[in-house]
Amino acid sequence: MRVSYETIENEIIFSIFSEKSDRRFNAKFGGHRQFRYKTTDGSTFPECHPDRIALVAIMNALPFVAEKLNLGWEVSTEFLKATKIISRIKVTSQGTGIQPKQRSNSGRHCLAFSGGADSTAALAVMPLNTEPVFMLRSKSKSRSLYDSNAALESCRQLSLLGFRVHKIESDFEFLRNPIGFPTDLSVSTPAILISESRDFETIAFGTILESTYGTSGKAYRNYTDSSHFRLWSTLFNAVGLGYSLPVAGVSEVGSSILCREHPIGRVHQSCIRGKWGKPCNNCWKCFRKITIAAALSNHEISDDIVEMIHKSKEVRIRLTEDKPIKHEGVLAYSLERCTGGGKEIDALRKLTRTDILDTGWMENWYGKSSELIDHSYREESATKLREILGEMDSHQILQLENWSNLDDSVRNQNLESFIDSLNG
Numbered sequence: 136m137r138v139s140y141e142t143i144e145n146e147i148i149f150s151i152f153s154e155k156s157d158r159r160f161n162a163k164f165g166g167h168r169q170f171r172y173k174t175t176d177g178s179t180f181p182e183c184h185p186d187r188i189a190l191v192a193i194m195n196a197l198p199f200v201a202e203k204l205n206l207g208w209e210v211s212t213e214f215l216k217a218t219k220i221i222s223r224i225k226v227t228s229q230g231t232g233i234q235p236k237q238r239s240n241s242g243r244h245c246l247a248f249s250g251g252a253d254s255t256a257a258l259a260v261m262p263l264n265t266e267p268v269f270m271l272r273s274k275s276k277s278r279s280l281y282d283s284n285a286a287l288e289s290c291r292q293l294s295l296l297g298f299r300v301h302k303i304e305s306d307f308e309f310l311r312n313p314i315g316f317p318t319d320l321s322v323s324t325p326a327i328l329i330s331e332s333r334d335f336e337t338i339a340f341g342t343i344l345e346s347t348y349g350t351s352g353k354a355y356r357n358y359t360d361s362s363h364f365r366l367w368s369t370l371f372n373a374v375g376l377g378y379s380l381p382v383a384g385v386s387e388v389g390s391s392i393l394c395r396e397h398p399i400g401r402v403h404q405s406c407i408r409g410k411w412g413k414p415c416n417n418c419w420k421c422f423r424k425i426t427i428a429a430a431l432s433n434h435e436i437s438d439d440i441v442e443m444i445h446k447s448k449e450v451r452i453r454l455t456e457d458k459p460i461k462h463e464g465v466l467a468y469s470l471e472r473c474t475g476g477g478k479e480i481d482a483l484r485k486l487t488r489t490d491i492l493d494t495g496w497m498e499n500w501y502g503k504s505s506e507l508i509d510h511s512y513r514e515e516s517a518t519k520l521r522e523i524l525g526e527m528d529s530h531q532i533l534q535l536e537n538w539s540n541l542d543d544s545v546r547n548q549n550l551e552s553f554i555d556s557l558n559g
């Protein structure tokens with residue numbers, strides 16, 4: 136696969152040409168594709184170091200490359216060497232006559248901002264001069280459900296609060312079929328592309344504990360031992376950018392608490408289908424958020440929650456077909472702390488093990504995660520996290536680090552009972 140780019144006025148356009156092996160690897164990709172980034176205020180697209188442009192190309196093309204990715208421009212020897220961390224494919228370039236990009240010491244940091252609770256929580260614990268970078272998804276007929284209205288309102292409110300917010304439009308999601316981010320860190324590509332012109336030292340993500348440490352799934356993992364961490368921290372480092380996860384030690388429960396307690400929390404909205412202030416109340420995100428909100432406020436399962444399980448096909452599928460349910464522990468936390476709901480909710484309590492699990496740790500901050508916060512503001516963020524959430528004690532840490540949720544016969548039995556409760 137070969138990739139090249141050109142900057143034209145307010146756009147940077149990447150062109151990808153696939154080879155036979157790529158088409159065998161992924162028939163849907165076709166012979167050639169383009170993806171672009173565009174400033175939303177009409178200004179000229181800023182200059183960017185070739186190594187950083189290469190990182191953007193890799194982030195978006197990686198899943199579609201069979202064997203080799205040839206960058207159609209010169210990069211530094213150091214960067215090319217760093218790409219050897221990608222064991223599945225080989226990266227080559229048109230030359231290596233470029234000096235590597237050294238990390239800046241500007242004291243200026245940015246955050247890949249989505250408008251949701253997790254990236255808002257991250258912003259709340261980062262330095263005050265952090266610049267949120269929002270990726271505005273290009274419109275398309277094939278995506279009828281997504282609505283950027285709420286996220287743009289979040290950006291507007293952050294600007295009113297004095298934050299310098301950047302909005303960059305992109306269509307890179309259309310590389311994938313079905314539509315989606317090529318890699319989970321693709322969300323940061325707009326920030327990478329403007330990082331040189333804004334002199335950013337680091338890029339932060341709103342990745343929370345369940346995703347970082349695996350507890351939204353089957354078992355706890357030590358993230359720094361994972362291939363995901365080795366790959367991306369190495370490549371960020373090679374282009375002179377810190378890779379920072381300020382809320383890696385904060386569970387979805389904790390990020391909801393942060394958004395309730397911190398003044399900037401009110402700018403967020405998790406639902407990406409409804410308009411601002413009017414979440415759709417039909418999607419999986421809405422279901423999770425409404426149950427957490429119930430646990431943190433009136434401690435009662437409302438009729439709306441029960442109704443959503445019956446009316447929303449998406450919610451029902453997530454609850455009955457995912458093994459385990461994504462963020463099942465967070466659901467256990469919420470259901471355990473709420474009364475009522477009737478037989479369906481009782482069966483869901485049993486399925487999510489509210490009778491056995493100790494989920495109190497989800498309210499507090501996991502101190503070990505400070506190693507994932509960039510050193511330049513680690514202490515500042517840790518202080519804020521301790522103040523607002525408090526740190527997990529040794530008992531809580533044990534509960535977290537021993538997390539497991541296996542698809543065994545007991546779970547299957549409880550799942551059958553839950554399905555029966557929905558039908559009967």
Ligand SMILES: [Zn+2]
Binds near residue numbers: 408409414416417
């Ligand atoms: Zn929704």
